[in-house]
Amino acid sequence: MHSFLHSVRPNINPKVYSKDPFSSELGKKIIAESIVMIDEVGLESFTFKKLANRLETTESSLYRYFENKHKLLIYLTSWYWALMEYRLLYTTANLPIHEKIHASVKIICTPLSEEMIEGEVSLQKLLNIVIAESPKAFLTKDVDSENKEGYFTGFKRFSGLLGDIIKIVNPNYEYPYSLASVVIESAHYQRFYAAHLPKLCDARQESQLIQFLTDLINKTIQ
Amino acid sequence: MHSFLHSVRPNINPKVYSKDPFSSELGKKIIAESIVMIDEVGLESFTFKKLANRLETTESSLYRYFENKHKLLIYLTSWYWALMEYRLLYTTANLPIHEKIHASVKIICTPLSEEMIEGEVSLQKLLNIVIAESPKAFLTKDVDSENKEGYFTGFKRFSGLLGDIIKIVNPNYEYPYSLASVVIESAHYQRFYAAHLPKLCDARQESQLIQFLTDLINKTIQ
DNA sequence: GTTTATTGACAGTAATACTATTAAAATCGT
DNA sequence: ACGATTTTAATAGTATTACTGTCAATAAAC
Numbered sequence: 001m002h003s004f005l006h007s008v009r010p011n012i013n014p015k016v017y018s019k020d021p022f023s024s025e026l027g028k029k030i031i032a033e034s035i036v037m038i039d040e041v042g043l044e045s046f047t048f049k050k051l052a053n054r055l056e057t058t059e060s061s062l063y064r065y066f067e068n069k070h071k072l073l074i075y076l077t078s079w080y081w082a083l084m085e086y087r088l089l090y091t092t093a094n095l096p097i098h099e100k101i102h103a104s105v106k107i108i109c110t111p112l113s114e115e116m117i118e119g120e121v122s123l124q125k126l127l128n129i130v131i132a133e134s135p136k137a138f139l140t141k142d143v144d145s146e147n148k149e150g151y152f153t154g155f156k157r158f159s160g161l162l163g164d165i166i167k168i169v170n171p172n173y174e175y176p177y178s179l180a181s182v183v184i185e186s187a188h189y190q191r192f193y194a195a196h197l198p199k200l201c202d203a204r205q206e207s208q209l210i211q212f213l214t215d216l217i218n219k220t221i222q
Numbered sequence: 223m224h225s226f227l228h229s230v231r232p233n234i235n236p237k238v239y240s241k242d243p244f245s246s247e248l249g250k251k252i253i254a255e256s257i258v259m260i261d262e263v264g265l266e267s268f269t270f271k272k273l274a275n276r277l278e279t280t281e282s283s284l285y286r287y288f289e290n291k292h293k294l295l296i297y298l299t300s301w302y303w304a305l306m307e308y309r310l311l312y313t314t315a316n317l318p319i320h321e322k323i324h325a326s327v328k329i330i331c332t333p334l335s336e337e338m339i340e341g342e343v344s345l346q347k348l349l350n351i352v353i354a355e356s357p358k359a360f361l362t363k364d365v366d367s368e369n370k371e372g373y374f375t376g377f378k379r380f381s382g383l384l385g386d387i388i389k390i391v392n393p394n395y396e397y398p399y400s401l402a403s404v405v406i407e408s409a410h411y412q413r414f415y416a417a418h419l420p421k422l423c424d425a426r427q428e429s430q431l432i433q434f435l436t437d438l439i440n441k442t443i444q
Numbered sequence: 445g446t447t448t449a450t451t452g453a454c455a456g457t458a459a460t461a462c463t464a465t466t467a468a469a470a471t472c473g474t
Numbered sequence: 475a476c477g478a479t480t481t482t483a484a485t486a487g488t489a490t491t492a493c494t495g496t497c498a499a500t501a502a503a504c
Contacts, residue, residue, distance in 0.1 A: 019481095026482075042363035047460065058483055063462075135357045141264035143418045156421045175434045178412055178423040182438075185411055186404045193403060196365040199378045200403040202396065212397045216404075219441045241450095248451075269491065280452055285493070 010082030081154030232304030261347035303376030
């Protein structure tokens with residue numbers, strides 16, 4: 001798989017941005033550099049002022065693209081899930097059903113390769129952000145209204161696809177969609193724990209994590 | 223089990239507070255009312271100023287107990303996990319090993335009963351906070367230093383206990399501690415999803431959640 | 445009854461998260 | 475090449491947040 005974004009651009013809910021960042025040079029720089037900065041300093045310390053300084057532009061220019069940093073975060077995670085959905089469909093398309101689960105888990109646990117996207121954006125850093133910051137995007141008092149606006153469809157669709165695969169493998173299993181979301185969240189948390197709170201896990205390496213989660217799904221659904 | 227906190231007080235790392243909130247009336251009111259307020263408005267909108275207003279005291283008085291709201295959150299979650307550890311040990315103490323897993327999952331998925339604690343504090347609301355806000359306590363750039371200070375031992379210990387049980391049931395299973403933390407996090411996330419993002423789960427009721435997670439553990443470890 | 449701890453009242457600061465206005469620069473259609 | 479339009483830069487300003495510091499009033503402890 002290579003740089004498909006030259007032809008395919010992920011579909012992101014226009015409500016999350018005020019002005020399409022991919023419609024201008026500044027917009028693209030905002031995306032690329034915000035990923036670098038949020039990964040570097042964390043969402044809490046990240047401000048539009050700092051980003052403006054680094055991009056040698058002004059706060060007000062940034063506010064033309066995103067109402068606030070929360071919406072920018074939603075944008076970044078939506079983008080991630082759109083890429084992941086494409087990757088999942090692309091990779092599992094021609095696989096026999098019994099191989100799809102392992103392939104899916106592998107996709108969830110392995111960072112997007114840098115070739116998948118044009119130049120400036122670091123997908124490894126984007127994954128770091130999804131792991132460490134994306135729960136903050138929906139664990140808020142605005143979940144319900146933002147969910148209604150469709151801010152989380154990317155994640156929901158991806159999780160739904162994995163749920164669908166699980167359902168096909170065993171149509172009698174009662175909790176395919178719960179199991180799917182558990183596996184996705186866990187892939188992120190276990191990676192974070194391995195790096196920062198190692199007492200909470202024994203799956204320290206990517207290969208172990210993939211084995212752990214694949215096994216978890218397969219055994220659970222028989 | 224009844225109001226054991228009359229005799230047992232959870233042991234909380236003194237580094238998280240500047241002044242022990244249980245050493246004064248104001249301190250206790252801070253704990254009780256911050257739980258109500260954080261549950262009500264969410265961590266983002268919760269400020270010491272608002273809390274001071276509601277308690278008819280001043281910001282500076284609150285700052286004498288907690289350096290900032292992040293430390294207050296750490297305190298509340300530590301407290302929760304200390305209670306849960308006690309509950310887990312108490313409840314599973316005399317059970318045969320094959321029943322301990324189901325009992326543990328039940329404990330994780332069922333809110334602490336109000337009788338467990340003296341008067342003013344709502345344990346249901348404390349659980350809401352643990353579900354919706356506690357990831358924000360460790361998904362920060364300060365994890366490593368705060369972990370070193372022991373801010374997360376409560377959660378780590380609890381998760382470790384469940385891991386130990388899993389290990390006893392099947393000593394050959396490779397990922398008992400990963401499985402334990404997955405189940406605990408999932409119990410919280412699935413509850414949140416059921417309420418706010420129902421597409422992400424099929425285990426909508428507490429009883430289903432308990433069944434889903436018990437089954438997940440049992441099947442995974444054979 | 446005096447020391448000591450605790451709280452309340454008040455003032456103040458730096459940073460954050462914005463909004464608004466206007467001018468300059470780039471781009472775009474014809 | 476021209477004016478029209480869009481985009482950005484520069485600047486200013488506001489409300490709120492997240493604190494810190496000082497000092498007096500009060501309550502508790504010895």
